[in-house]
């Protein structure tokens with residue numbers, strides 16, 4: 401199989417590469433990158449003039465729901481959604497049923513994913529047995545089975561001794577702990593951010609300190625005992641300040657933000673639409689601005705989708721009873737291109753760092769390269785295509801998104817991952 405990509409603007413800051421090239425990919429391997437015009441017969445010749453070709457995008461925060469909740473999403477539909485959203489690789493969270501806290505479940509997911517193909521799936525295993533926050537999982541066995549990181553996402557590890565031990569194991573195994581920062585005693589049954597708006601709307605609220613206290617404590621533990629630590633979906637101005645302060649002191653903390661925490665805020669909750677119910681909750685406009693400043697300043701390391709599919713019948717209930725989460729694999733690139741690239745917050749090379757390079761560095765995974773002889777792993781982004789977000793067109797099984805109806809400028813239009821590829825209808 402030969403694919404010839406013509407006039408690609410190839411951008412890979414990890415290789416200090418930025419230029420217009422023709423790329424010849426043969427049986428999943430980069431054969432040539434240069435200015436030659438080819439000429440030999442190929443199976444696909446695609447003129448990608450005006451499009452960016454970047455190292456394959458990596459979503460390090462996806463909920464695939466398999467095993468156990470396949471009515472929301474399964475490995476095959478999650479992979480299809482990832483490919484449609486421009487990702488060549490994803491890391492799946494372990495809050496499935498059963499929880500991914502045993503080597504068998506890690507192997508099950510990785511086997512199923514390999515069978516599905518197209519997108520590379522990595523598994524994050526639970527920090528604690530059953531994600532109960534009490535006893536550490538068999539972290540060494542899980543790492544040996546292929547887990548790339550550990551997280552109880554959906555819940556926090558609130559017990560300081562358990563977190564200390566987890567950090568110590570993370571050093572030994574050289575695999576990060578990904579913490580969902582939440583003091584559950586403070587959040588109780590609150591389902592939205594505590595702010596003047598949400599109190600007026602009559603919601604049960606959770607205070608921002610629930611996130612910030614956990615993050616601060618973890619950074620203290622990290623400084624005292626060492627370890628590898630990544631804060632998932634940070635959402636408040638205070639969290640950005642805590643990260644800034646820690647980084648200034650040389651503490652090796654990394655963090656991610658999601659498109660929904662960057663671009664949606666709690667004033668949008670006036671209609672009691674549970675598609676806006678996520679955890680951590682949507683915060684205020686000032687928090688969104690602080691997260692965007694964090695992106696600009698390089699305090700944020702990763703943009704991750706927190707793709708959290710839920711079925712219609714689960715979301716179409718009273719707000720307080722609905723589960724937390726919105727899907728993100730198929731909206732992340734559109735949202736980020738529209739709001740960060742076109743609004744001039746960051747250039748495309750920085751977006752490649754947030755969406756491709758930094759996730760792999762944090763998870764100790766090899767970076768894709770465009771060197772001849774290497775396996776092709778790339779995403780094609782059209783910066784200028786304009787489209788209206790219609791959840792009915794998604795490959796995901798679920799539709800729960802707060803971006804419904806948004807007009808985006810910019811989209812992922814295809815991926816090549818070794819000898820597998822997917823080109824969306826936006827490329828044609």
Ligand code: DOR
Nearest residue numbers: 553554678679708724725
């Ligand atoms: O909104 C969320 N949904 N936040 C989480 O932490 C968990 C996730 C889920 O699993 O649905």
